[in-house]
Amino acid sequence: MSNLFIEVKDVVKQYDGHVALNHVDLNVPEGCIYGLLGPNGAGKTSLIRIINMITRQDSGEVLMNGRPMKLDDIAHIGYLPEERGLYKKMKVGEQIVYLARLKGMGKLDARNTMREWLARFDLTEWENKKVEALSKGMAQKVQFIATVIHRPRLLIFDEPFSGFDPVNAEQLKMEILRLRDEGATILFSTHNMESVEAVCEQISLINHSQVVLQGYVDAIKQQHKQNIIAVELQGNKAIAANEALYSLLPPPAVGKATHIQLKTGVDVRDAIAWLNDHYALAGFHEVLPSMHEIFIETVKTA
Amino acid sequence: MEKLRLIIAREYMTIVGRKSFIVMTLLIPIIMMLCMALPAAIAYFNNTASEAETVAVIDESGRYGAAIADNDLFHFVPLRADTVPNAHEFYKKANGQLAAVVVIPADVDSTAAVTVYSENTINVSLKERISRQLSDTLTRARVASYGVPGLQRMIDESSVSVDLKSVKWDDAGNENETSAEVALAVGLILAFLTYMFVLLYGAMIMNGVIEEKTNRIVEVIVSSCKPFQLMMGKIIGVALVGLTQLAIWVVLMTIVGAIASTVFAPAALSAAGSMEGVQAAMEASDNFDMAGLVQMVMSVNYVPILVSFVLYFIGGYLLYASLFAGFGSAVDQASDASQATTPIIMIMVVALYAGMACIENPNGPMAVWCSMIPFTSPVVMMVRLPYDVPLWQLALSIVLLYATAAGCVWVAARIYRTGILLYGKKHSFKEILRWIKG
Incomplete structure (x- = not known):
């Protein structure tokens, strides 16, 4: 079995008296597409924010590559939140480069990689247009590029397919699989079960702040x-x-x-x-x- | 630091690149000049646009009918009382040709009471004209009634108007003519500048925070940097925008001033490098002793004033900007924001009024207290500055201001890092307190 890339150990998080995560454990192997499932409000976003170091857990720890995560490690994470958003008044190219550089990429590298990705998604001619001029689908692609441009080793997608039409969703799926093949570990948060079956090898099902089901998709199916x-x-x-x-x-x-x-x-x-x-x-x-x-x-x- | 730099650069470029920024930067000085010119223009049009109105003067005393002289606005027609039995009927018959009727009673010498009638509201300049002219005449008449020969001349000659010069010594005893008016103008301009700057750019920060929050981009950003970096980047970036704007204005003023100086008074103005100097000189260009005025403008000691201005400006901006950022992160939409900022704006307005009130007594208790309290000191101290504030007061006030600003930044950062990630409901004050503690 490949070594674990992200380990969440006994993480607890409370907000204003209500428990968002109740002793959650999660082991994500390197190079795996891992599904994080659960109904709305189960605690998926809380967990993702902790892995992203946006918020801190009350107790427990998160390891990356066997070491407790440091703030610098977020440069290795690409995060596509469920609620998408970009600066509307910024130009597509500038925006992608800005977000890439915030993740620590060099200016030149960011610009070249941005152009490669725009070409891959047929968005080259939009580089100097403002984001507000894009259609919703195109904006989603721009956001996807911004998520993956800095070659993160861990990709966190929160409901990645929402808002995509079937053709674009398929393209996105192929890109995700390609990134996995290039060695990225992918954490997928969703309540869309079909996409889980299509791509995820392992899953954790979170309900009421707790992990209620965990393991390989095949094994879980056999069990059930x-x-x-x-x-x-x-x-x-x-x-x-x-x-x-x-x-x-x-x-x-x-x-x-x-x-x-x-x-x-x-x-x-x-x-x-x-x-x-x-x-x-x-x-x-x-x-x-x-x-x-x-x-x-x-x-x-x- | 690299991330902070990136965020600052983005904030700066986004705002400066906007069309609205360029338009506002050019428009505001024009609007301000128009505002200054407007009262004069109105007065000008008031005085020249209409024909003089006719006012009937019914003289029951038989002596003062011609006492009121015409001017540009009013033409006075003296009438003997016996020709007009009823003033109101007379007014009616005139069919609107008469603006008013003045009745000077027979016993006016002793009572000094005169009445003006009209069916319209009687305007202030008419009243003033009548009362001033009649007062003069009646005074002279009374003086004459004492029968002392030459009394009027004596009175005229003994009326003295003191010409008060204020001279400020420097340490060596050299004399510098100062002008309270110039000091006052400098103080007020600086106070107002601080006030405007803080409100204008504070609101800009808040809108930026709300925009990021409603855009949901904030979640992506804070997965790349600390919320504190994002907040400070915004605050600093917007400050740089403001300073750029200020610099553009100073350059514009200097250019306008330079043009004015070549047109009006080359010699006098060449000495005046500062903005205020140019401005004051421009206003006064043709009817004042230019050199004297410029000397007065220059006599105010600008270096300490400017240094303190910059210090207070930065401190005050930091204090209020962080509050705006904190409040902005706690609301969900721009529409809720105005409610949240009302307290901030109220404090600023209080500060401005306190500053204006301190003109009367720049070293009085109110001025001293308000220039110590950090929320009002950036504005109030500007008014006090030209009047030589004791050094210990300056130092104490600045320390207090920066300590409070640091505190505000800390509190705002804690509100901010929680607020930006919470959507869709209003947060009570109690909740926000919990964020600060958490």
């Missing part, structure tokens, strides 16, 4: 599977219920497969063998719960 199998028959025959082996589930919204749930203790092979004896099977596969379902289930029961 409910022995549901989608069975497809040849022709239009319907599957009858079987008290001993499985129960029938309501048909899914799409597809013509029938979903059956195995009774406890029933082996998949037994059920399939029985079905194979009685019906002409066209195919079957195990249905894993979506992150969305796990999310809702966990948040409800917690």
Whole structure:
């Protein structure tokens, strides 16, 4: 296993009497895309602000590369907050260079890198336009560039896809994956579960200021599977219920497969063998719960 | 430090690059000159635009009908009382041709009471004209009534108007003619400058803070630098903008002054390098003894005044600017801001009025106290400065000012770092106190 890049250890944060983070632990391996999930108000933004050193935790510590974080370390972080914002009256190029230099980049380096990125997003001709002249989507791209321009080793994206149309969202996703491939570690805060399944390897689910679920996306899905199998028959025959082996589930919204749930203790092979004896099977596969379902289930029961 | 420098540079360039900055920088001196010229212009148009109005003088005494002489505004027509049985009817019959009717009663010598009637409001210059002219005449008549030969001449000759020169010694006993008016003007200009500067640029800082907050860019910025750096960068950047503006004005004034000096009084003005000198000289250019005036303007000792001005200016600016930044971070929108700044502006207004009141007695208790209290001292001390404030008072006041300014910056920084990241609700005073403690 690769070494840990960010370790959050037993972090507690209180605001005016209410607990925003209650003994939170988080381990983000280097080069990983890590999902930070949770409903609004769960404490995601508080945690992100602590990692960014915008606010300080009441207790606990945050390590970067095994060492407690210092103020200088924020130069290695790129942060895209959920609420986007730029100086409207500033020119696109100047603004990106300014933000890059605040992160410690040299003037020349910042300017050259800014031009590369603008070219990559087809924004070259906008370099000397004011931000207020940009469309919302373009402004989002400019902000993305400002987030990644200083080649941070840790990227923190808070709801990165909100406000992007599908084409741009796809482009953004490809860029994020490319940055990961170049070695960046990515922390993704979202309540959009589809994007989690698409890109995240590991997640932490935060609810009511606590981590309620943590681990690899695949493993979590296995843990939460409910022995549901989608069975497809040849022709239009319907599957009858079987008290001993499985129960029938309501048909899914799409597809013509029938979903059956195995009774406890029933082996998949037994059920399939029985079905194979009685019906002409066209195919079957195990249905894993979506992150969305796990999310809702966990948040409800917690 | 590099980050602070970047932030200052951005603040500065953004504001100075705006069209509104360039327009305002050029417009404000013009507006100020217009304001100065306006009263004169109004008076001028008042005096010349309309034709003289006719005023009937009904003379029941039979002696003073012609006592009131005409001027540009009024034409007085004396009438014998027996030709006008009813003044009101007479006024009516004139059909608006008459502005007013003056009735001089028969016993005016003893009562000195005269009445002026009109259906319109009687204006001040008319009243003044009548009362001054009649007073003169009646006084002379009374003097004459004593029957002492030559009494009027004696009285005229014995009326003395003292010509008071004020001369200030320096240590060596050299004499310098000073003028209280010049000192006063210098003090007032500096006080007003401080007042304007603090309010104008304080508001600019606050708007900048609110803009960053509503823009949400602040979250990105503070993930790159400390909130304190952002706040101080803003305060310093805006201060530099203000100083730039000031410098532009001084240069403009000097140019205007130089042009004026070549046109009006080359010799006298060549000595006057300072802004006030040029200004005062310009106003007075054609009807005063230029050299004397310039000498008076120069006699005020400017070096200590300017040094203290700069010190108070910076201290006062720092104090109020940090308050503006703190308040700005605690509100959500520009519309809430005016409410938050009301207390600051009130204190500034009090300071300005206190400063003006101190003109009467620049070393009185009120002046001394207000020039010690840090919230009023930057304005009030400006008025006192030309009157040689004791050194210990200056020192104490400056120490107090800077200590308070440092305190304000500290408090504002604590409000700021919490306030900028909290959106969407109003914060009570109690909450803000908690931020300061936290």
